Amino acid sequence: PAGLFAALQLIELGLKPIVLERGKDVQERRRDLKAINRDHIVNEDSNYCYGEGGAGTYSDGKLYTRSKKRGDVDRILELFVGFGASEEILVEAHPHIGTNKLPKIIKAMREKIIEFGGVVLFDTRVTDILVKNNEVEGVETQKGDIIRASKIILATGHSARDIFELLDRKKIFIEAKPFALGVRAEHPQTLIDSIQYSCDFRGDYLPPAPYSIVKQVNGRGMYSFCMCPGGVIAPCATSPGEVVTNGWSPSKRDQETANSGIVVELKLEDFKPFAKFGALAGMEFQKSIEQRAWHLAGETQRVPAQRMVDFTQSKVSADIPKTSYVPGTTPVELGQVFPGFLTQIMREGFVQFGKSMRGYMTNEAILHAPES
């Protein structure tokens, strides 16, 4: 989405941008998502994060932020409506588009860019940035093509490790930034409804309940993130040999389960064991956890999973019921996925969550790891 919105802005300024996209268009991308879910095959150019519209296309489309670094949010919402989103997003406190509706909106954006003279090239991965006398001259693609330009905007997102490596190699300044890491928790939606609405059944006039929870544990924030009522957990790895989760929901939020990232803030000092990687230390830390998860999952996308109470008691779950995560689960003691300090915080944190939201801490809740 960052790249698409940059292209739209350039069009508004009367320029004709060239958009280079390593993945496929929204339609073609669907096949690769099927291959991940069904055959455990990750195409490193086309997956839940890569392809037209990036991670945004198959994201949940929750359009609100806790960040204080806000730009003109209304303008973005109006653009989304202009490209086909419901007008309700202009007035809702927590606007949400829904994954089923996003691909059409993203396609309309691409058509507008092309209509106004822009160019969109799919299957075009940038592999090098050409620099002369400290000035950008263009980029090279995986096909060996050179595309000359005196200005480039890099909007390759948080998953593009090859780009971070390229920048580091070319001595273009980058620095590590702290992030948050944890699990994706899934509860029956009816349970979350009964906790949040304090009633046995949710009436027809109430939406599937969301939740938001934050605790300080051992001096670190542990919090819910990207909570998806009536949603689905998705396999979001961008490279073979890794497992990563995230979540989404359709516009009606009508699935049977509620999922949420539950993450712990990391600090730069946590990356010390990877210090030899310099600015890429945090990225290597993250990668090591995603790779460990893949090994624990029997070298498949069957995500390591554990019931919530079992996790707090370091007990491998005897069974894992079917969850919304389509490739399936592998019962694992999730302490094996994370460094010890993180496991400790999450164990303690879930106990605290259970005290604030009665019923939240239950073996009906399934943790999927990692969310990174």
Ligand SMILES: Cc1cc2nc3c(=O)[nH]c(=O)nc-3n(C[C@H](O)[C@H](O)[C@H](O)COP(=O)(O)OP(=O)(O)OC[C@H]3O[C@@H](n4cnc5c(N)ncnc54)[C@H](O)[C@@H]3O)c2cc1C
């Ligand atoms: C399942 C899921 C649900 C989410 N739900 C929400 C939500 O509800 N609300 C929210 O705000 N956020 C959500 N997010 C996060 C959100 O999608 C990301 O923060 C957002 O997409 C980041 O945008 P971006 O443009 O910076 O990068 P990305 O979306 O990662 O896009 C980067 C683009 O660059 C392309 N690219 C990468 N490398 C190259 C290369 N070398 N050459 C050419 N092209 C390249 C990729 O193919 C991709 O299209 C969700 C994410 C996921 C995976």
